[in-house]
Each structure stands twice: as structure tokens, then as C-alpha cells.
Amino acid sequence: MIIKYSVVVSPSLKANQRQVTTTMPESTKMKKPDVKIVILGDMNVGKTSLLHRYTERKFKDTISTVGGAFFLKQWGPYNISIWDTAGREQFHGLGSMYCRGAAAVILTYDVTNWQSLAELEDRFLSLTDTASTDCIFAIVGNKADLTDPHAQAATSGGGQADAELGGVQTQPLPACPTPPASPLLNKQVSKEDAMALYGRVLRYKGLEEKTSPPAEKMCFETSAKTGYNVDMLFETLFDMVLPSILKKRREGENSTVDLEESRGSKRTKAGCCA
Ligand SMILES: Nc1nc2c(ncn2[C@@H]2O[C@H](COP(=O)(O)OP(=O)(O)OP(=O)(O)O)[C@@H](O)[C@H]2O)c(=O)[nH]1
Numbered sequence: 001m002i003i004k005y006s007v008v009v010s011p012s013l014k015a016n017q018r019q020v021t022t023t024m025p026e027s028t029k030m031k032k033p034d035v036k037i038v039i040l041g042d043m044n045v046g047k048t049s050l051l052h053r054y055t056e057r058k059f060k061d062t063i064s065t066v067g068g069a070f071f072l073k074q075w076g077p078y079n080i081s082i083w084d085t086a087g088r089e090q091f092h093g094l095g096s097m098y099c100r101g102a103a104a105v106i107l108t109y110d111v112t113n114w115q116s117l118a119e120l121e122d123r124f125l126s127l128t129d130t131a132s133t134d135c136i137f138a139i140v141g142n143k144a145d146l147t148d149p150h151a152q153a154a155t156s157g158g159g160q161a162d163a164e165l166g167g168v169q170t171q172p173l174p175a176c177p178t179p180p181a182s183p184l185l186n187k188q189v190s191k192e193d194a195m196a197l198y199g200r201v202l203r204y205k206g207l208e209e210k211t212s213p214p215a216e217k218m219c220f221e222t223s224a225k226t227g228y229n230v231d232m233l234f235e236t237l238f239d240m241v242l243p244s245i246l247k248k249r250r251e252g253e254n255s256t257v258d259l260e261e262s263r264g265s266k267r268t269k270a271g272c273c274a
């Protein structure tokens with residue numbers, strides 16, 4: 001089950017004064033998220049498209065994100081919120097607010113645009129200072145369909161999430177004729193460049209490479225257009241944030257005050273003193 005919530009901000013105010021309002025479907029009582037994943041990156045790299053692909057199994061027209069939105073994904077018994085953010089400079093100040101307490105951050109670039117990788121380090125990495133201390137990082141090169149014939153030919157499976165959306169039963173679509181492959185563009189960012197950035201992210205966070213998830217596992221090339229590696233990205237992260245969820249739940253249990261017990265102990269104390 002996936003529910004989408006929008007976050008509305010007033011762009012006319014300065015970043016630190018902006019009012020943030022969350023809107024949600026009237027009929028939906030918000031479930032409490034167990035954990036938060038945030039997707040960051042420059043404008044136009046395809047953050048919203050990746051989320052549409054994962055949650056709606058579609059590649060559809062987007063408009064540049066204003067403020068942010070989050071999706072609530074039920075993963076087994078847990079609720080995972082996935083936050084989409086705006087890449088536009090104008091909304092930069094909101095990024096660290098969205099990252100507060102995040103268990104995982106997806107740093108997204110466009111494989112055909114070197115600058116979009118550089119921006120991750122220059123502009124977005126510092127926004128993650130507010131994330132959880134054990135935050136996991138994934139580096140994602142999107143638009144792989146433009147440079148890689150495998151990604152261009154991939155077709156995303158649709159069954160699982162289609163069936164999940166509002167519990168609506170869907171019929172498989174009739175097979176479409178395969179569109180002609182478009183000519184491939186030059187790849188500007190190699191997987192090695194992304195893996196080197198992952199190493200620098202770990203150093204920035206003061207994390208040991210030896211004890212952190214390896215770069216090969218945490219660097220993905222995806223296509224929101226064809227669905228290439230999109231499920232793999234989100235589901236790898238969901239599995240990896242489970243320990244954070246369990247830790248949070250344990251901490252929640254330990255900090256719960258048992259009112260009956262405390263009333264009882266008060267009475268005993270009072271009885272003692274009497
Ligand atoms: N070929 C190709 N185009 C893509 C892909 N993902 C996104 N796009 C296109 O890239 C443009 C930007 O996509 P968005 O998802 O809106 O980008 P964004 O990162 O959310 O941008 P902001 O909201 O402005 O930060 C759109 O025209 C998309 O259709 C992809 O995997 N392949």
C-alpha cells in the first residue's frame with residue numbers, strides 16, 4: 001500500500017521562514033512512519049520520476065518539484081516514508097529540514113551530466129548533517145537508458161505495486177509494440193566516479209569504509225523511464241533500514257512510562273513514608 005502526501009511551502013518567504021503544510025487525502029488518517037528515506041539531487045536529474053516509477057509503475061510527465069512530497073510505503077509490518085525534494089536552488093534551505101532524522105539518503109545525479117554529480121558534493125552533502133548518525137547513503141545515477149543499451153531495453157515489472165495501489169485489482173495490459181531504440185548519448189559519469197564519491201561521502205560523515213556497506217552495493221545506475229534497477233534500489237534500502245526501525249522501536253519501548261506502575265510505586269512510597 002502506498003499513500004502520497006504533498007508538502008506545500010510558500011516560496012515567497014525566506015527559506016528559514018517558510019511555512020510547511022502537509023496535505024493528505026481527506027479520508028486517510030496518517031499512519032506514523034517508522035523510518036524516513038530522503039531523495040536529494042540537482043533539479044532535472046529525475047528524483048520525482050524515480051518515485052513515480054517505483055510507486056505507480058509509470059514514467060509520466062513531471063513538473064519541477066516545489067517544496068516536497070512524501071510517499072508512505074508499507075513494507076511488511078513497517079511504514080517507510082520516502083521524501084521527494086526540490087532540486088531547485090530556491091528551495092535549498094528546506095533540504096536539511098527534510099533530512100532530519102533520515103535513516104537513508106539517496107544522492108541522485110544524471111549519468112549524462114557531470115555537473116549533477118559535482119553538485120551532490122558541493123551543495124547537497126552538507127544538507128545530510130541533520131540525518132541520523134547511522135544514516136545509509138546510496139549514490140544513484142539516473143537516466144541510464146540514455147547511455148546504456150541494457151537500461152534502454154529494460155521494462156519494469158508492474159504487478160506488485162499496481163496491485164498494492166489502493167488495493168485495486170488490475171488486468172495485465174496488452175503487449176505494446178517495442179518503440180524503436182533511440183541513439184545512445186555519451187555517458188559523462190562512470191560508475192567508478194560514483195563509487196569514488198561514495199568513498200568521499202563516508203569520509204565526510206566520519207565513517208569507516210571497512211564497517212560501512214561497500215560502494216559496489218550502494219552505487220546504482222537506474223532509469224526511471226524504463227524501470228531499470230528502480231525496484232532494486234528502493235528494496236535494497238528498505239532491507240537496510242530495518243535495523244534502524246527495530247532500534248527506534250526498542251528505544252520507544254524503553255522510554256515508555258508505564259503509568260500504572262508509576263502510580264503503584266508512588267502509592268508504595270507514600271505508604272512507606274506514612
Ligand atoms: N530519458 C530519461 N529521462 C528521464 C528519466 N528520469 C527523468 N527523466 C526526465 O527528466 C526530466 C526531469 O525529471 P524530474 O523527475 O522532474 O526531475 P527532478 O529531479 O524531480 O527535478 P526537480 O523536481 O526540479 O528537482 C523530465 O523531463 C523527465 O521526463 C530517465 O530515467 N530517463
Ligand SMILES: [Mg+2]
Nearest residue numbers: 047048064065
Ligand atoms: Mg521533482
